[in-house]
Amino acid sequence: MSLSDNQLIQNAQKGDMAAFERLVYKYDRHVLNMAKSFRNSDDDAKDIYQEVFIRVYRGLKSFQFKSEFSTWLYRITANVCITYQNKRKQHDSIDREIGINDEDRTTFADQLPGELRTDDSAVGSDLSKHINRALETLPPQQKMAFTLKYYQDYKIKEIADIMQCNEGTIKRYLFTATNRMRERLKGIR
Amino acid sequence: MNKEKFLELAQLYLMNELEDDKRIELENLIMENDELRKEFESYKQMHEAFTSNRPAEIDEKLLVAVRNDLMRSVRNEAAKLTPKEKILEWLKNIFVVNYKLSFGSLTLVFVGIFVGYFLFYRSSSLPVATNSKSVDLDNVQSYETKISNIKIPNPFFEGGDIEVLFGGVGGTSPISYKGSADDPVIQRALATALTTQQNPGLKLLTVNTIASQIELDRIIPDPKVKAALITAMKTDKNPAVRKEALNVLVKFPFDQEIRDAYLYVLSNDGNSGLRVAAINALANLKVQGASLDDKIINVLNRKAENDESDFIRLRAASLVKEVK
Incomplete structure (x- = not known):
């Protein structure tokens, strides 16, 4: 952690709002990108961003400099993303139960159960759309590992640090996620 | 592999x-x-x-917008006070901003405490315990007029101490006096209570206590006790109290005062039971060998003629005849 980060944190801990603001501006672009890549939605990314930095503001007073501020921040971001995903799933489940069936929210799995047929999909033209829908079917932890690896270019070790688990677990998340995605996307490419 | x-x-x-x-x-x-x-x-x-398929980098406008929203939220968060800060803010508001109001309130509280102390505390101070040695029998009359309470063991007294509370009015500290029923101070206090207390139950208990001591020959007939009993017998509103007072007086040595009291009851009491008790008391004198004087005979003659009770008329006539 750079000295300037330390100084900014210490000042922010004393109630210096400008220091907190500088700290936010230094890292918030990456936080928003992480949220956007995880949820693939600007609105959801905004919500996650707000939640992350409010948690940071509340927790900054007890920050003890035992880890990099960035690591701490991205851990919070990963946690908020996973919690957000779980909440949305519950919300969607309730929506389905009460009959609200927003087509845009229908998962890829709901639309295409089982094997896909090649001629059912427009090959290549909307691959991105299918990937995103397939991503939606992954459990939050697998999805988080997947997005950090493929969209944010983190190394497995760094992902393990952010998600606070060992590298073996992250590898397992990634293999399982990749294989599931492969199954879902079979015949589209 | x-x-x-x-x-x-x-x-x-x-x-x-x-x-x-x-x-x-x-x-x-x-x-x-x-x-x-x-x-x-x-x-x-x-x-x-x-x-x-990597999502596009976020739009700069979006970043600016979320930053503005965030800083607004953080400022709101910062404006929220912790419970400790809320208490400090409240105290600051009271003692710094509204100091006039708080000063007025405190003054009012102190004035209230001061007034309450003079009105209630001093008059309700605990009684001062005393004993017979510190109570001057000659001055009991001054206490008698100020008896505020009597605690007699109930049911009917067979032992233990009687507690009398003297004084306690006009801002003076009451005096608590405890003693046995044969204590002269207690006896005077009991007699006084008979004429000054309002509670008929307490008065009956008082009379019975005096009576029990007379039966045990523990009481030295005291003129003031006798006077109180006579007063109670003649004037108490409660017939039971009057009757008990008469029953106690029977045990006192007969004298003119007691005679006049019996005659008064026989002549004036509206309760026939009391009149019967009075005529029986007079008859008892005769049985004991005392002579019935003219004053008694006159009253008996009058009652033999005009008392509304047949029994009293007959009893009076019988007594007069026996005397003759």
Whole structure:
């Protein structure tokens, strides 16, 4: 952690709002990108961003400099993303139960159960759309590992640090996620 | 190397997470085996599809907007006070901002305490315990007029101490006096209570207590006790109290005062039971050998003629006849 980060944190801990603001501006672009890549939605990314930095503001007073501020921040971001995903799933489940069936929210799995047929999909033209829908079917932890690896270019070790688990677990998340995605996307490419 | 292991290594290879020696080993394997090469190519395409699907970088306008929203939220968060801060703020508001109001309130509280102390505390101070040695019998009369309470063991007294509370009015501290029923101070207090207390139950208990002491010959007939009993017998509103007072007076040595009291009851009491008790008391004198004087005879004659009770008329006539 750079000295300037330390100084900014210490000042922010004393109630210096400008220091907190500088700290936010230094890292918030990456936080928003992480949220956007995880949820693939600007609105959801905004919500996650707000939640992350409010948690940071509340927790900054007890920050003890035992880890990099960035690591701490991205851990919070990963946690908020996973919690957000779980909440949305519950919300969607309730929506389905009460009959609200927003087509845009229908998962890829709901639309295409089982094997896909090649001629059912427009090959290549909307691959991105299918990937995103397939991503939606992954459990939050697998999805988080997947997005950090493929969209944010983190190394497995760094992902393990952010998600606070060992590298073996992250590898397992990634293999399982990749294989599931492969199954879902079979015949589209 | 089995297929599953191969696929794991292939993915790590594509993610650029494989060590050099493993990379070389995998590359050799791919070149040697057509089936694995096809599998690898499939994974490679998928990997490229994933990496090319990377979401676009966030829009600068979006970032500015979320930053503005965030700082607004943080300022609101900062404005929220912790419970400790809320208490401090409240105290500051009271003692700094509204100090006039708080000063007025405190003054009012102190004035209230001061007034309350003078009105209630001083008059309700605890009684001062005393004993017979510190009570001057000659001045009991001054206490008698100020008896505020009497505590007699109930049911009917057979032992134990009687507590009398003297004074306690006009801001003076009351005096608590405890003693047995044969204590002269207690006896005077009991007699006084008979004429000054309002509670008929207490008065009856008082009379019975005096009576019990007379029966045990513990009481030295005291003029003031006798006077109180006479007063009670003649004037108490409660017939039971009047009757009990008369029953106690019977046990006192007969004298003119007692005689006049009996005659008063016989002549004036509206309760026939009391009049019967009075005439019986007079008859008892005769049985004891005392002579009935003219004053008694006159009253008896009058009652023999005009008392509304047949029994009293007959009893009075019988007594007069016996005397003659």
